[in-house]
Amino acid sequence: xxxxxxxxxxxxxxxxxxxxxxxxxxxxxxxxxxxxxxxxxxxxxxxxxxxxxxxxxxxxxxxxxxxxxxxx
Amino acid sequence: xxxxxxxxxxxxxxxxxxxxxxxxxxxxxxxxxxxxxxxxxxxxxxxxxxxxxxxxxxxxxxxxxxxxxxxxxxxxxxxxxxxxxxxxxxxxxxxxxxxxxxxxxxxxxxxxxxxxxxxxxxxxxxxxxxxxxxxxxxxxxxxxxxxx
Numbered sequence: 001x002x003x004x005x006x007x008x009x010x011x012x013x014x015x016x017x018x019x020x021x022x023x024x025x026x027x028x029x030x031x032x033x034x035x036x037x038x039x040x041x042x043x044x045x046x047x048x049x050x051x052x053x054x055x056x057x058x059x060x061x062x063x064x065x066x067x068x069x070x071x072x
Numbered sequence: 073x074x075x076x077x078x079x080x081x082x083x084x085x086x087x088x089x090x091x092x093x094x095x096x097x098x099x100x101x102x103x104x105x106x107x108x109x110x111x112x113x114x115x116x117x118x119x120x121x122x123x124x125x126x127x128x129x130x131x132x133x134x135x136x137x138x139x140x141x142x143x144x145x146x147x148x149x150x151x152x153x154x155x156x157x158x159x160x161x162x163x164x165x166x167x168x169x170x171x172x173x174x175x176x177x178x179x180x181x182x183x184x185x186x187x188x189x190x191x192x193x194x195x196x197x198x199x200x201x202x203x204x205x206x207x208x209x210x211x212x213x214x215x216x217x218x219x220x
Contacts, residue, residue, distance in 0.1 A: 002160060003162045005181060005202050007184060007201060009203070012183070024208065025205070026204070026205050027204045027206070029200045029203070029204070030197060032165055033165050033192070035162065036139075036165035040169040041172070043138075043169075043170040045083075046080070060210075069210065071209075
């Protein structure tokens with residue numbers, strides 16, 4: 001429900017209208033890939049023990065995700 | 073349980089997902105880590121509390137260890153000769169990112185149901201007529217994770 005694919009902006013608009021939902025954050029596939037790489041690149045490492053709020057904020061900042069949508 | 077063992081169990085869960093595309097059962101933990109069944113259950117619960125993995129409500133079965141899903145979903149990812157299931161649009165690209173592997177993603181438009189196929193090769197994603205929408209602001213993501 002939260003993170004879904006759509007074929008087009010029109011399809012997204014129709015979905016938002018039918019679900020009476022407000023538009024959230026929209027990513028191109030390239031942007032989603034960059035976010036995925038940054039977020040998950042170290043996930044298989046035995047050294048990965050989760051992230052602090054500060055680390056998460058740093059990642060969002062690096063990727064230019066600075067709107068209220070991304071604030072913690 | 074000491075912290076090292078807890079995080080070794082977490083690493084085992086992820087390795088199990090990578091190698092089999094499925095989560096390990098809690099019953100697989102005691103022998104591997106020389107723990108009792110109760111200690112293994114406690115470890116899964118602790119990792120759940122720390123958002124390191126997510127259990128199916130009322131059970132000790134792993135529902136999610138992001139980006140991997142323990143159950144079939146509409147987000148199918150083929151990589152390393154296996155078929156994985158992702159939890160959402162983001163996680164469908166999260167699997168090749170986590171595995172550092174080429175992948176083919178099969179999903180669908182949430183509105184029309186039209187197929188959406190994505191391809192990752194040599195660290196690059198192929199252009200596609202598709203977009204991803206995140207509905208819920210980040211501060212609410214962990215309120216009810218399976219809904220995200």
